[in-house]
Structures are given as structure tokens and as C-alpha cells.
Amino acid sequence: MQEKANVWSFIFSVICVFLFLTVSFSGWFSDSIAGIYPLTIVLCITLCTFLFGIFGLSGVRNLMDLARSVSTMVITLSLSVFLGFVLLMGGLLN
Template sequence: MIKQLNIWSFIFSTIWVLLFFIVSSTGPIEYTILGTQPYVLLLYVTLLTFVTGLLGMAGMRNWKGMARSFSTITLTLGLSVFLTIIIFFGHLLS
């Protein structure tokens, strides 16, 4: 179970990074459908993936699992810090 958590958190961390590039390259999005900004939603799911990546570290059996765990944590932590900065300065400028 923990090994699968490690694998899925890695898959979702790469999906969130790709989704960030898609959202940042598109134009303005109609917020009435989502109810909130896409960057805020992306920050929430990135933090959730970060927590599951930390829980998935218990499933490290070999060097592949360790590489997946550390890359998951690095990707999600970097993306969440970057999104926090974008949201913070976006609120300051608006």
C-alpha cells in the first residue's frame, strides 16, 4: 500500500507540474466555473501530493523508491513555494 502511495504521488507531482505550465501559458480563465483561481486549486492539490509523498517515503525499498520519493518531494515543494509567491504577489498587485 505504501509503495503504491509512493508511485501515485510521483505520478501526480509530474501531472501538477505539467498542469502548472498549461495554466500559466493559457489566457484568463472564467472563474465562475471553478469558483476560485486555478493557481490556488493547484496549490491545494500540490500540498496534498507533498503530504502523500512524505507518507510514501515509508515505502522505500530500493534506490528507485528513494529516487521517486525525493523527486516527488523536490517537485512538489518547489512548485508549492513558487505558487505561493505567485499568489502572494498577485494579491498585492490587484
């Protein structure tokens, strides 16, 4: 189970980066259907992927799995910190 979590968390971390780029560079995302800002949704998905990556770290069997897990955590943690900063500053300036 942890080996699959390791692989899927890496795939979801790449998807989170693509979601971030899609939401931030396309102007037609103003609000979602639920009234939540789309970057907030991306932040929640990124934090869930980070936690899933930590769970997948327990299934590391070789160096490739370790590199995939560490890169997942670095990508998702840096993206979540950046998104948190952007949303915090945007909320303060609003």
C-alpha cells in the same frame, strides 16, 4: 500501501507540473466555476501530493524508490513555494 503511494505521488507530481503549465500559459482560464483562481486549485493539489509523497516515503525499499520519493518531494515543494509566492504577490498587487 506505501509503495503504491510512492508511485502515485510521483505521477501526481508530474501531473501538477503539467497543470501549472497549462493554467499559466493558456489565457482562457480566468476563473473556475466555483470562483476560485485556478492557480489556487493547482496549489492545493500540489500540497496534497507533497503530503502523499511524505506518506510514500515510509514505503521505500530500494534506491529507485528513494530517488522517486525525493524527486516527488523536491518537485512538489518547489512548485508549491513558487505558486505561493506568485499568488501572494498577485494578491498584494491586486
